[in-house]
Amino acid sequence: MEENLRDAMAEAVRGSIFLMSGNILSTAILSLNSILLARFLGPDKYGLYSLSLSLVSLLVLLSNMGIPSFLVRNMALLRGDERAKEVASFAIRVSLLLSILLSLVGMAIAEPYSSHVLRRPDLSDYVRLAVLTIPFITACNLSSSILLGIGMAERSSTIPLFQSIFKLLISVTLVLFGLGVFGAIFGHLSGYIIAAIASFLLIRDFLSRRASGSLSSLLSYGLPLQLSSIMAAVVNQYTTLLLSSFTDFEIGNYYAAVTFSSVLGIVISSISSSLLSTFSRALEGGIERMLKLSVKYSSLLIMPTTISLIIFSEDFVRIFFGSKYKLAPFYLSLLLLSYLPVSIGSLSIGSLLSSLGRTKIILIVSSLSYSIFLPLSYLLSNIFGVTGIIMAQISSSLVSVSLYLLISRNLRVSIDLKSSMKVCVASIVPAIPVIAVGHFLISPFRIILLPLYFFLYISLIPLILLEQADLEFLREVLSRIKLIGRASELILSYERKLMKIASDLRELH
Structure with a gap:
């Protein structure tokens, strides 16, 4: 059982790293997109673009219904079971139907929403275009959840990357061609359409033509x-x-x-x-x-x-x-x-x-x-x-x-x-010399001490917290991730040496 638990924990560590990488990169790309659109559209038009997307955020929130979490849980529970495909197909159909209905509602209320809430009646066409993204946003979220539940976090992490990259390319290109607010919103929509198509290609083997599930159990969970x-x-x-x-x-x-x-x-x-x-x-x-x-x-x-x-x-x-x-x-x-x-x-x-x-x-x-x-x-x-x-x-x-x-x-x-107390000690103790030295430096040049803090931290944790089994576990997990495998091996090798020195000193006493 211990081996199975460590396998599951290894999957969690790898999954977290892939999801973090994908989310941070996509956030950085979206931030760049916002900066470029703000510069090319100007303050007035960028403000209109932002307002046009406001209804989408509200309707996406209403369309969620906890179904992504439901999918992660059930795909993990039923991993290797044919019923997983049927449950996934059922949840996707329910969620997509709801998102399409909310998209239609958004189109229907676009005019009064623009007139009475945004106080800009001329934005109604932009709002209608924006709410078309709702089913595609839903499709991306559902696909990510299915892939995460079946242990494919690396594929799951690519979906927000697809969306952010194509949104950036299409939005900025259309704005530069003079399409203004329409071009920015159409780029937003296109990014999600392309990401949704790509995401369904990633999960097509994990779906079934037959859908089975209980709406009451889905709702009671979600x-x-x-x-x-x-x-x-x-x-x-x-x-x-x-x-x-x-x-x-x-x-x-x-x-x-x-x-x-x-x-x-x-x-x-x-x-x-x-x-x-x-x-x-x-x-x-x-x-x-x-x-x-x-x-x-x-x-x-x-x-x-x-x-x-x-x-x-x-x-x-x-x-x-x-x-x-x-x-x-x-x-x-x-x-x-x-x-x-x-x-x-x-x-x-x-x-x-x-x-x-x-x-x-x-x-x-x-x-x-x-x-x-x-x-x-x-x-x-x-x-x-x-x-x-x-x-x-x-x-x-x-x-x-x-x-x-x-x-x-x-x-x-x-x-x-x-164990929690040891992590706290290992995190706080290195801060003391760093803060002391930092008093002699001016901001923002103190940031050069950041590597010193983490060096002291990784030097301390093998002495007071980590065991040999932890280092072997982390080495096995991190070595499979190409992006950080080499760096992690250097750090873990250093920590093993520290652990051995500490062990030898204890034996001498």
């Missing part, structure tokens, strides 16, 4: 996740409303910090998606062992990354946003604190509950967390300003983590707190 997503969207709008009462300077600094912290959010969401598939494979036994492994290995990446971003927050902000964003480093440091509970299972337990089908518990936890955030953010924002909103976000995050830990006890699984 609806709580859908409601959680809707609540998150409402809370985001509420946060925007609270922020509107502050100065433009404070709001700009806040969103600069949010934008930068979203990079770590991409890493975390990639790991979370991969863990859902992994836990679903481990349901027949060894859930607690898998939970401990997932917390340990996800913490090894997330904790030092978070601490390093906090240490060098001022330097990163200066490099990417400039020196005018005086408040952003402080806001960024506070926002990053909400990622630290990963070391005690905040990321893993949610994925475990999804794999067990306990999505109603996730809804309850989300509801309690948001019910605390809403009044607390209003109260603290009146006292501490924007900082108060971030404090409320951290508080609601801690409530979620506490509830998840209580729930894990009822599931008769536990976190290895000793």
Whole structure:
């Protein structure tokens, strides 16, 4: 059983790396696309382009219904079973039908939405064109979920890359040819059409002409996740409303910090998606062992990354946003604190509950967390300003983590707190000399100390946390990934030598 668990964990590590790589690259390409469109369209037309896509985001949210997570879980559970193809076909048909209906609704309400919500009646044709993307966005999401569930994360990660690359090429080309806002939106649509076609070619062997499944079971699993997503969207709008009462300077600094912290959010969401598939494979036994492994290995990446971003927050902000964003480093440091509970299972337990089908518990936890955030953010924002909103976000995050830990006890699984503490120590101790030396350097030149921090970190973890079995496991997994195989081998070889030296010294004493 231990070997099967390590195989599943190896798949999770590889899957997380591929998803992270794909998501980060696609985000970078989309950011470049936004920069180029903003430059070529100009402020006025770029604003119209952005407004024209606003209805799409809302309707895509409504079309989700938790079906992507349902597919990841069931494809992992039924891996190797012919029923998996029938379940996938059933879920795809339901989801695509819903997305087509919502696209038609979007076309029908485009005119009143443009007139009364956007207050720009002339945008109705652009909005109609934009909502045509909804079925294709859905197709891409479903295909990614199927590939992830069957253990093909490397293929899953290519789908957002297809979309972002073709969107960039077509949008920018059409705008340069003078098609303006229409060209930008048509490029957006074309990118998703091409990605959807490519994604269905990737999954065609994993579908069946025959579709079988229960709509009630799909809804009982997916609806709580859908409601959680809707609540998150409402809370985001509420946060925007609270922020509107502050100065433009404070709001700009806040969103600069949010934008930068979203990079770590991409890493975390990639790991979370991969863990859902992994836990679903481990349901027949060894859930607690898998939970401990997932917390340990996800913490090894997330904790030092978070601490390093906090240490060098001022330097990163200066490099990417400039020196005018005086408040952003402080806001960024506070926002990053909400990622630290990963070391005690905040990321893993949610994925475990999804794999067990306990999505109603996730809804309850989300509801309690948001019910605390809403009044607390209003109260603290009146006292501490924007900082108060971030404090409320951290508080609601801690409530979620506490509830998840209580729930894990009822599931008769536990976190290895000793291991978590060692990861925290290994992440914090290297920060002390780095901060001390950093006092003698000016920002943003302090960033040259970032490699020193990670060198100290990778030097410390084999001495206080990792075992020989961990190094062998990581070597086996990472050596199969061409992009990082050579670099990881150098690091792991160095850590093996440190571990041997430490072992020899202990024997001498």
